[in-house]
Amino acid sequence: MKKTLSLTLAALLSIGLLSGCTKKTEENKNLRFGILPAESAIPIIVAKEKGFFEKEGVNVDITTFNSPNDRNIAVQANKLDGIIADTMTALSLNEGGFKMKITSDINEDFKLLTSPKSGIDSFEKLNNKKVSIVPNFVLEYIMDEMAKKNNIKYETVVIPSFQARFEALLSNKIDGVIFTEPQATLLASQGAKVLATSKEYKLKAGTILFNNNVLSKQPNTVKNFYKAYNEAVEYINKTDAKEYGTVLTKYTFPDAIVPYLSANGKTYEKAQEISSDTFKNVLEWTKGKNMIKKDYKFEDVSDFKFIK
Template identity: 45%
Template sequence: MKKILILLTLFILVGCSSAPKVNETPIRVGTLPAEAALPIIIAQEKGMFEAHGVKIEITPFGNPQERNAAAQAGEIDGMIADVMTGYTFQDKGMPYVITSDINEDFKILASPNSGITTMSQLDGKEVALIPGLILEYVMDEIAQKDSFSYNVLAMPSFPGRFEGLLSDQFAGVVFTEPQAGMLVQNGAILLGSSSQYGIKGGSLLFHDDVVTQRSDDLKRFYAAYNEAVAYLNDNPSSEYSDLLTKYQFPEQMGAYIDNKKEAFGTATAVSQDQLDKINTWSQAKGLIDKPADLEKAVNFEAIN
């Protein structure tokens, strides 16, 4: 009997030691109502973060301005953003680090009655977007590749850009999904997308304290994130679409997911080419005073 008790005790100890030690302090992540948030939301709602031994707290934001204000106030530890935001934060002494890419595809759309059906027809026209972020970078890159110029109409408001395009207040707009698909359903003209032009600049950012002091937790975050990507690719939206509304997604998100042709991708590194191009672009736009130090601004160790 004593031998049995000893063996049972050893078995319990070994089993306990194999479970990941959970840091009870959550990593606070800010999301936006865009497809990039889906793996994070699914990993949270389906218990994948917990299963991998990391505590995550999600704060949904309606726009990048709210997200940035929360980051400045120290209210979030990580966020869905873009490379230029990472560079800008670093330039301002806010040590957020680019740790991976995100699922993204920015669509360029023309207003219903503009008569515009090709990208080059935006030449000399107003395009509503948020200056200094990925939306403007995408538009600039496309304009350069297709040899036309356009006028920036600064409009941070999601509803303002959405409703303004449908009422023909301006010629074009840049949106991600699901908003882009909703605009097309309401008569907007799809002209092209960032993926068609090979442009990719969205990213996940985490505070340097998380990257350096909680590196194991960050690896667990990405393990759960990638598990959620597999779940998204293997299951219809009916399995989880009801969960998305509390993260500020419209009800139409489920239809977009089910009609999405490309699979969701696991977290990967942002290419060196895009890092360099956005570095040059950010300085030219006056977002940063000097080129970003990529040794400080980028760290892909958690996904390797």
């Protein structure tokens, strides 16, 4: 009797241990993701709204922010697992103790525009004029690089909100602004002049970042996030924008997003690594702005295995 009871208890204990092990290895499939209403977010929104995330077994909760500062506050409050951001944000967050890694690039093309009535159609005319950027982020980096290559200076006007910057340029309260799409094309359609683009200057700094804890505890979830992201890119490239564009307004995109996408005909790219040269250039710039003091290595703040 005692022997039978002992065997029964042992069996139950074994089942309990095995059950416990199973629970420990079960991966959390939920991700909290932060975006800005810019072109780089479109594949993520499409992946959500068209069911690609669900197909890959990932539940992504998307939050839209109107400024990168608000997004970073949410990161620091541990309200986000991943974000669309830039290389300098990865460095400054790590410097502040908020460990995140660059896991891929984004689809980006930033444009420098001048106000409709400014008459500014060259960098020479932009010299010492008022340009609105958001300090310490990719907008300032791109403007600094363009200014340096054209040997000009500019006066910084800080307007964090997308909409407020948009309106300030059109009302000629500022002389220039750096914007991504679709806002840049919408501004140009209302009289603003495109002076230069980040692609022309071969400037890239945009990234997707994920929290280090998420990368270590939910690696398959992040991999599946990227599978869905790339499926969304394929879908966008072969689908009329009318089939998916209207849903973008739920994420604070302007109503004109569908006409823009239809007329643009842009080919989106799947997630890729950022180059070591990009990292080095942004690292030097970030240190020059006194945003960081540590000398980070590329591998300290990047991990691209999730897109392979």
